[in-house]
Amino acid sequence: MWLIECPSFWDEGLIRPLVTENGAVVLMCDTCSVVWHTPAGIEEFEHVEPAAPDWSIGPGTHVRPGTTRWADPADVTTAGWGDLRWRELPYAG
Ligand SMILES: [Zn+2]
Secondary structure, three states: OEOOEOOOOOOOOEEEEEEOOOOOEEEEEOOOOOEEOOHHHHHOOOEEOOOOOOOEEEOOEEOOOOOOEEOOHHHHHHOOOOOOOOEOOOOOO
C-alpha cells in the first residue's frame, strides 16, 4: 500500500507506511528512502534523511536496514491513519 508519490523532483518513488524496530509507524519513499513522521509532514516538507551508520529518524527510532518492514492495513489503522486514501501498489511487495 502507498499514499502519494514522492515530492522529490529527482525520483518517482511511492511513499509507503513502514514499521520500525520499536514499533513506530512512519512513511518512507520506496526510492529515495526519505522518511516522514506523519502524513501532514509530507506537504510541509518535514522529512528526515536517514543515513549510515545509525539510520536515525529521531530519538530512539531508526530505520537501519533489516530492522524494518512495510506496514499493512492493521498497522496504519493502529497509527490512526486508517482513513487516509491508501492505494494498491503497482507491483508485488
Ligand atoms: Zn523519494
